[in-house]
Amino acid sequence: MIRVVFFGTPKIALKSLEYLNNSDKISVVGIVTQPDKPVGRGHKVQFPPLKQYGIEHNIPVFQPKSIRKELDIQEKLKALEPDFFVTFAFGQILSKEVLDIPKYETINLHASLLPKYRGANPIQRAIINGDKETGICTMITEVGLDCGDVCLKLPINIPDDMTCVDLFEIISECSPELLEKTLTGLVDKTIIPVKQCEDGLCMAPKMTKEEALIDWEKSASDIHNLVRGIYCMPSAYFMHNGKIVKVMKTKVIDCQCENDDCGDILKATKDGVEIKCARGILLLERVKPEGKGEMAAKDWYNGLRG
Numbered sequence: 001m002i003r004v005v006f007f008g009t010p011k012i013a014l015k016s017l018e019y020l021n022n023s024d025k026i027s028v029v030g031i032v033t034q035p036d037k038p039v040g041r042g043h044k045v046q047f048p049p050l051k052q053y054g055i056e057h058n059i060p061v062f063q064p065k066s067i068r069k070e071l072d073i074q075e076k077l078k079a080l081e082p083d084f085f086v087t088f089a090f091g092q093i094l095s096k097e098v099l100d101i102p103k104y105e106t107i108n109l110h111a112s113l114l115p116k117y118r119g120a121n122p123i124q125r126a127i128i129n130g131d132k133e134t135g136i137c138t139m140i141t142e143v144g145l146d147c148g149d150v151c152l153k154l155p156i157n158i159p160d161d162m163t164c165v166d167l168f169e170i171i172s173e174c175s176p177e178l179l180e181k182t183l184t185g186l187v188d189k190t191i192i193p194v195k196q197c198e199d200g201l202c203m204a205p206k207m208t209k210e211e212a213l214i215d216w217e218k219s220a221s222d223i224h225n226l227v228r229g230i231y232c233m234p235s236a237y238f239m240h241n242g243k244i245v246k247v248m249k250t251k252v253i254d255c256q257c258e259n260d261d262c263g264d265i266l267k268a269t270k271d272g273v274e275i276k277c278a279r280g281i282l283l284l285e286r287v288k289p290e291g292k293g294e295m296a297a298k299d300w301y302n303g304l305r306g
Contacts, residue, residue, distance in 0.1 A: 002183050005030040005082045005102070011049045012172045013088040016109065019176030020086070021057060025184055028059055029080045034091055035063045068095040077101055084183055087141060088175065096143050106141040107182055109175050112204065113137060113153055115196045118146035119204035123171065124164050128229035130221065132158055136171055138182040140193050149193035151182045163231035214238045216263035220252045220280030235288070248294055249286035257281065265301070272297040
C-alpha cells in the first residue's frame with residue numbers, strides 16, 4: 001500500500017480524498033488542512049470539509065496556521081512514514097523541509113494545463129479570458145510557484161455558458177483517478193515526469209475586489225466571461241442608484257447601438273434587460289440586487305420603474 005498524507009482545504013478536494021482513502025492501492029495515513037474559521041454573520045466556527053471527513057474515518061488531522069513554522073507537526077508527519085504528500089488546493093506554501101519528508105515526492109493537483117495559469121485562481125482566469133479549453137495536471141511540487149515537473153495532464157472543454165462553479169465540479173470529478181494513476185505510476189516507474197517548458201507560461205493571480213466591478217467600456221463578450229468566471233465567487237457587479245447589483249447570468253447579443261453610451265439600459269424584454277457595451281449588447285438574465293435575493297433581471301427592472 002502507498003502511504004499518503006493528503007493536504008487540502010475546500011470542498012473541491014474532498015472527492016479526491018475519499019477516492020484515495022477507498023483505493024485498494026493507497027492508504028491515507030493523515031490529513032493536513034487549514035484551521036477552523038468563523039463563518040457567516042453569527043461567526044459560528046466551522047470545520048474545513050476535509051477535517052470532518054478525517055474525524056468520521058479515524059484519520060489523524062493536523063491544522064497548522066503555517067506548516068513551514070510548526071516543527072512539532074512536521075515531526076508528527078515524519079512519524080507517519082508517508083511515501084507521498086498529496087496537495088489539492090491546500091492554501092499554504094510548503095518549505096523544502098516539509099517537501100523532504102515523504103519517501104518519494106509531494107504531488108500537487110493543479111487546475112490548469114501547466115505552464116498556463118500558474119497561481120491561485122486558474123479556474124476563474126481561464127473562463128474570464130474566454131478560453132475554450134483548460135484542464136488539470138499532476139506535478140511534482142518544488143520550492144516555487146507551480147514550477148515543478150508535470151506527471152499527467154487531462155484536458156477539459158469550456159463551453160460558452162460554463163461558470164466557474166460548473167468547472168469546479170468537473171475538476172472535482174476528474175481529479176481523483178488522475179491522482180491515483182500518478183501515485184501508482186511513479187512507484188512502478190511507468191510515469192516519467194516532464195519538465196515544464198516556458199512556451200505558453202502565464203500567471204493566474206488571486207482575484208481582487210476591483211476586478212469584480214463591471215466595466216461597460218469592455219465588450220459584451222468580455223463582461224459575459226467575467227460573469228461566468230466569478231459566478232458566486234464573489235460575482236460580477238455594477239452600481240445602480242448607489243446600490244450594488246450582482247450579475248448572475250448573461251447572454252451576448254451581437255449587434256450595435258451607435259447613439260447610446262456604454263452602460264445605458266436599452267430596453268427590457270421577456271428575456272431580460274439589454275445594456276450597451278463597447279462592442280455588442282449584454283442581456284442581463286438573472287441579477288441579485290443589494291439586500292434582495294436573486295431574481296429575473298426583467299423583474300428587477302420593472303421594480304425600478306415602479
